[in-house]
Amino acid sequence: MNVQIIADSASDLPLEFFESNKVVLLPLGVHLKGEDYEDLLTIQSVDIYEAMKAGEMAKTSQCNPMTIKEMFTGLAQKGETAFYPAFSSELSGTYQTAVMVANEVKEEYPDFTLSILDTKCASLGYGLVVKHAAELAAKGHTLSEIEQSAREYADHMEHLFTVDDLEYLARGGRVSKASAFVGGLLNIKPLLHVEGGKLIPLEKIRGRKKVFRRMIELMKERGEGVNGQAVAISHGDDLETAEELKAMILEEFQPSDVTINMIGSAVGSHSGPGTIALFFLNKRL
Numbered sequence: 001m002n003v004q005i006i007a008d009s010a011s012d013l014p015l016e017f018f019e020s021n022k023v024v025l026l027p028l029g030v031h032l033k034g035e036d037y038e039d040l041l042t043i044q045s046v047d048i049y050e051a052m053k054a055g056e057m058a059k060t061s062q063c064n065p066m067t068i069k070e071m072f073t074g075l076a077q078k079g080e081t082a083f084y085p086a087f088s089s090e091l092s093g094t095y096q097t098a099v100m101v102a103n104e105v106k107e108e109y110p111d112f113t114l115s116i117l118d119t120k121c122a123s124l125g126y127g128l129v130v131k132h133a134a135e136l137a138a139k140g141h142t143l144s145e146i147e148q149s150a151r152e153y154a155d156h157m158e159h160l161f162t163v164d165d166l167e168y169l170a171r172g173g174r175v176s177k178a179s180a181f182v183g184g185l186l187n188i189k190p191l192l193h194v195e196g197g198k199l200i201p202l203e204k205i206r207g208r209k210k211v212f213r214r215m216i217e218l219m220k221e222r223g224e225g226v227n228g229q230a231v232a233i234s235h236g237d238d239l240e241t242a243e244e245l246k247a248m249i250l251e252e253f254q255p256s257d258v259t260i261n262m263i264g265s266a267v268g269s270h271s272g273p274g275t276i277a278l279f280f281l282n283k284r285l
Contacts, residue, residue, distance in 0.1 A: 029061035090197035120197030164274025236275035
């Protein structure tokens with residue numbers, strides 16, 4: 001029996017991916033200029049970045065519980081087996097809501113087979129987990145096999161982020177207003193990573209080029225089997241810089257693929273324009 005893969009828009013995968021791979025999309029909510037939108041469906045991340053550059057603030061919310069229930073119920077009625085690797089529970093309430101809704105649907109449809117995984121991943125780090133799960137499903141793997149492999153993939157997904165302007169992280173409470181001000185004056189760029197599903201500051205580095213060189217160093221230190229591995233770069237409306245980082249990676253490694261896509265609304269609303277993030281698998285202990 002085929003396994004239906006479900007993913008939410010915080011995976012930062014393009015809409016074409018969901019359509020061509022028959023992955024079901026759960027859109028997170030976006031509130032901008034007094035209007036509510038469904039991420040990736042009725043608003044695009046480029047709209048968020050343009051608004052932020054103009055001084056607007058976007059707010060995001062977890063996926064609508066009714067949308068989740070309708071989708072789960074539809075799959076249950078069709079007798080589908082499904083797997084939903086979800087956006088980090090430390091960054092959104094979508095995972096917890098999905099688990100609650102799944103339990104409700106299973107009361108009505110006790111034969112419904114659905115597994116939900118808290119990936120503890122974000123942006124294209126989460127997206128790489130979704131792609132991996134979709135590839136396994138397309139090859140006919142069982143739900144148990146897909147879940148086990150996706151869990152290991154997620155557990156070893158490295159996230160390295162840098163932002164162009166600390167002010168956006170300050171607005172979201174990630175750094176203090178004072179450190180954002182000083183960072184702007186001194187051209188200090190923070191390097192952050194994801195630990196236990198949370199976005200954690202790692203180092204402060206002066207100058208953007210030095211941050212990218214440090215990312216490559218950390219890729220050498222933390223990465224495992226980067227040659228032949230699929231890696232990803234996501235960006236806050238800065239494709240040119242993402243391409244520069246890709247070129248730096250290709251000078252040092254021979255990955256099987258380097259995916260580049262824009263950071264979506266869920267993360268981008270907090271990190272802001274100019275954010276660059278790198279994702280790869282780290283060493284298995």
